[in-house]
Amino acid sequence: MLPQAFAALEKRRPNVVFVFADQWRASAMGYAGDPNVKTPNFDRLAAESFNFKNAVSVCPVCSPARASMITGQYPLKHGVFVNDVYLEQDGPSIADCFNLAGYNTGYIGKWHLDGHGRSAFIPKDRRQGFQFWQALECSHNYNASEYYDNEDPEIKMWKGYDAYDQTTHxxxxIQSNRGNPFVLFLSWGPPHAPYMTAPEKFQKMYDWAKLELLPNVPESDKFIRPAGSDEYARMDPVERTRWIMAGYYAHCSALDACVGRLQTAIRDAGLEEDTIFVFTSDHGDMLGSHGLWKKQWPYDESACVPFLLKYPGFGKSGRAVKTPINTPDIMPTLLDLCGIQSPSSVQGKSRVREMNGREIPEEAVLIANVHSFGQWNAARGGKEWRGVRTARYTYVRDLRGPWLLFDNDKDPYQMNNLIGNPESVPLQKRFEELLQRKLAETDDRFLCGMDYIDQWGYVVDESGTVPYLR
Known part of the structure; x- marks a missing residue:
């Protein structure tokens, strides 16, 4: 707990507004140095926030990351290491903990933790403790998006572009709960595909032909082709990358406008000093880097996410935090900031001491792909991997042995793999030992993905994917 927080907590515990997008990579922000994207509201927010510059997604795909946010656990503990399966509780959820502390809790937007069908009604006993509920399991039809409103089993439709209406709700x-401490999770679907569906005024902001590509986007013949069903699969890969980036950035700018509205609303309600505001994402998007698309990869474009935490009660000026924060760390960090003890089921670490300037040199966090499925199943080159990420290095091994080692300070686009470099043998040995310690700490035996599918009793198709029902 930060010392300056004690006086505030004696008066009232802070509110939490936790906002997260789907598939927003860390680098796609103006404040992060992206020369293309326009995010003025996020840039202002970053100047007022703790900016965790090395935030990672523990398992960079939708449901596993979301389950770790809700439980504070690693995927092999909560069992959600693929999409479209049900999160069985093994210990209190983050909402349960806040409920017990006297908070009102609410959830709005995409859920993707129920596994009973992407349009199915989710009853109260399957909402992981959230009291207020305006959500749907999963939809990426952003302009014809449905949801269920609390106990009403009749499905409703968000008005227009769903993130706008979700933000309004x-x-x-926030306005209706300002008399009592509250926690609100707001889960936006964009900038996840389909990319070309943001409001027109934001699409007009980006000329795809003029966008700058990252240095690690290769020549056309070095791309791994996307699945045939992909809407732009037949385009030249480099041209396709720019085209998709334009749509992706349009979604980002639309959400930037939404975050500006939220900041204004919190100020107008007189709650800014007493509200923890977080923005992050469940995982990133390769967007053509290394010739790859979307997620499930250990490269920074997939595994690293934005993470801004604004809490004026701790100080109004921004501060960079270099120590990595991992998805299971979110729950204990928020509970700690609110003076609530984490339950013993939580595996993540509170990062409040790092927010107070006590950084941990060479702190490493575990990243993983337990089972390849969907767009990057084994037949398409996907594979199981485990890795560690520090403020400076990324080290990853697959089932065959060491795979990737990057010095991210010297090689920020991860283009120089140090595996096999004789001069890097001591570094590789050190990170292999560190990875083995992390696997032991999380009881991860690093087996073949199908072994875990069998262990948890999941039913998958020939691609290793859990089929979902509409």
Whole structure:
């Protein structure tokens, strides 16, 4: 707990507004140095926030990351290491903990933790403790998006572009709950594909032909082709990358406008000093880097996410935090900031001491792909891997042995793999030992993905993917 927080907590525990997008990579922000994207509201927010510059997604795909946010656990503990399966509780959820502390809790937007069908009604006993509920399991039809409103089993439709209306409902929730401490999770679907569906005024902001590509986007013949069903699969890969980036950035700018509205609403409600505001994502998007698309990869474009935490009660000026924060660390960090003890089921670490300037040199966090499925199943080159990420290095091995080692300070686009470099043998040995310690700490035997599928009793198709029902 930060010392300056004690006086504030004696008066009232802070509110939490936790906002997260789907598939927003860390680098796609103006404040992060992206020369293309326009995010003025996020840039202002970053100047007022603790900016965790090395935030990672523990398992960079939707449901596993979301389950770790809700439980504070690693995927092989909570069992959600693929999409479209049900999160069985093994210990209190983050909402349960806040409920017990006297908070009102609410959830708005995409859920993707129920596994009973992507459009199915989710009853109260399957909402992981959230009291207020305006959500749907999963949809990426952003302009014809449905949801269920609390106990009403009749499905409803968000008005227009769903993130706009979800933000409006979030503001209404904030205004109606300002008399009591509250926690609100707001889960946006963009900038996840389909990319070309942001409001027109934001699409007009980006000329795809003029966008700058990252240095690690290769020549056309070095790309791994996307699945045939992909809407732009037949385009030249480099041209396709720019085209998709334009749509992706349009979604980002639309959400930037939403975050500006949220900040104004919190100020107008008189809650800014007493509200922890977080923005992050479940995972990133390769967007053509290394010739790859979307997620499930250990490269920074997939595994690293934005993580901004604003809490004026701790100070109004921004501060960079270099120590990595991992998805299971979110729950204990938020509980710690609110003076609530984490349950013993939580595996993540609170990062409050790092927010107070006590950084941990060479602190490493575990990243993983337990089982390849969906877009990057084994037949398409996907594979199981485990890795560690520090503020400076990324080290990854697959089932065959060491795979990737990057010095991210010297090689920020991860283009120089140090595996096999004689001069890097001591470094590789050190990180292999560190990875083995992390695997032991999390009881991860690093087996073949199908072994874990069998262990948890999941039913998969020939691609290793859990089929989902609409």
């Amino acid at each position: 979030a503001i209404e929730y």
